[in-house]
Amino acid sequence: MKLVLIATLLATSVALANPEVKEFDSAGLVEVKVENMSGLVSVSTGEGNKAIVSATKNKFSDKCKMTIEKVDRKLLVKVEKSGIFSTGDCDVNFEIKTPKSVNVDVSSRSGDLKVTGTQGKLDFKIGSGNVLADGEFKNLDGKSGSGDVTVKGLSGGGELKTGSGAITLTFATSKLNGSIDIKSGSGNATLLFPKGSLVMTNYKAGSGEMTNELGDNPKAEFKISMKAGSGDLKIKTY
Numbered sequence: 001m002k003l004v005l006i007a008t009l010l011a012t013s014v015a016l017a018n019p020e021v022k023e024f025d026s027a028g029l030v031e032v033k034v035e036n037m038s039g040l041v042s043v044s045t046g047e048g049n050k051a052i053v054s055a056t057k058n059k060f061s062d063k064c065k066m067t068i069e070k071v072d073r074k075l076l077v078k079v080e081k082s083g084i085f086s087t088g089d090c091d092v093n094f095e096i097k098t099p100k101s102v103n104v105d106v107s108s109r110s111g112d113l114k115v116t117g118t119q120g121k122l123d124f125k126i127g128s129g130n131v132l133a134d135g136e137f138k139n140l141d142g143k144s145g146s147g148d149v150t151v152k153g154l155s156g157g158g159e160l161k162t163g164s165g166a167i168t169l170t171f172a173t174s175k176l177n178g179s180i181d182i183k184s185g186s187g188n189a190t191l192l193f194p195k196g197s198l199v200m201t202n203y204k205a206g207s208g209e210m211t212n213e214l215g216d217n218p219k220a221e222f223k224i225s226m227k228a229g230s231g232d233l234k235i236k237t238y
Contacts, residue, residue, distance in 0.1 A: 019056045019095075024070040026051040026099045030120075035078040036108040037064075038091040043104050045117035046097030051075050053096050059089035066092065112147075122151065130165075136172065140180070154180075157222065162187060170238075171197070176222035184228040191224065195237045199224055208232045 026049050034041050039058060046052060053068050053075070060066075067078045075098065079090050093111075103120040106113050113124055115133040122137040130147045140151060140158035149162060152170040157178035160167065167182065167189040174197040182189055188208075193199065198220035203210045205228040212235040226233045 019054045020066075020068075021052065021054045022068045024051045024053075024075060025049060028073050029070070029075060029099055029102060031074045031103045031105060032096060032098050033074055033076050034094060034096070034106040034108070035080070036092060036094065036106070036111065037079050037081065038089075038109055039079075039111045040093040040114070041096070041106050041108060041111060042094065042114045043096045043098060043106070043116070043118065044114075045100045051096075051098050053077055053094065056093040056095075057091070058093060059091040061089055064090035140169075157181075159183075166190075168192070174198075178221075179223035179225060182224075182226040182228075182233075184226070184231050186228070186230045188232045188234065189226055189228075190234045190236060192236050192238050197237070198222065199235065201233070201235065202226070203233045204228075205233075206230055211235065213237050 029051055032043060063081050063083055065080050069076050077094060079092050081090050100117060100119045102118055104115055104118055105123040107125040109127040110129055112129045113126055113131045115135060117135050119136040121139045122133055123141045124131060125143045127145045128147055131144060131149045134152040136153045136155060138156045140154060140160060142149060142160045144165060145163045146165055148165045150168045154169060154171045155173050157180040159181045161183045163185045165187045167187060170192040174194040193214060197214055198217040199214050200216050200220045200223050201212060202225045207230040208228060210233040214235055214237060
């Protein structure tokens with residue numbers, strides 16, 4: 001009986017360690033939408049005309065369900081758990097290769113998010129975990145309970161809400177219009193702009209201070225707003 005149990009556990013371990021890979025024709029693909037429960041989500045650009053999803057199940061009970069499919073012009077990746085009172089673990093790492101010109105929308109209860117090289121909108125909702133994104137993002141809509149948020153390559157504004165963690169946003173162009181609205185429970189925010197950028201700021205915090213290397217310009221078409229329980233706002237040039 002013990003040998004059977006050990007063999008079963010080993011077989012299950014091997015099955016979980018081997019990634020499940022699915023490929024799709026990327027023609028017409030405009031959005032990648034991921035709903036994960038726990039685990040790393042990595043989205044990066046690939047070559048050729050294929051969108052590829054590699055899923056590694058770290059923990060995956062019989063209460064867990066994974067769906068990977070292309071519906072119309074969207075690539076949909078989802079992990080869910082059945083049963084109202086189910087306590088089954090659903091922990092999956094995803095490595096996703098996509099075309100450059102796609103919008104990325106990721107939600108996860110826990111786990112890091114990494115986005116590299118995409119061009120489009122960036123949306124995320126992370127319970128806990130770090131966010132690292134480097135691409136060409138025309139709009140940002142992010143929510144994070146805890147963890148650092150670093151986004152490089154912004155060409156537009158958006159909204160960012162965090163519970164705790166450091167925020168670093170790098171803007172790729174000085175020709176900006178619109179606004180970036182930041183709300184933070186605790187944590188410093190650093191915003192980097194090309195020299196010559198014009199901005200106007202509105203900063204309110206229970207404790208913290210603002211430093212602005214650009215200075216406020218009444219002719220600015222880009223507004224920066226930050227409200228924080230505690231945390232500094234630093235506006236820097238590069």
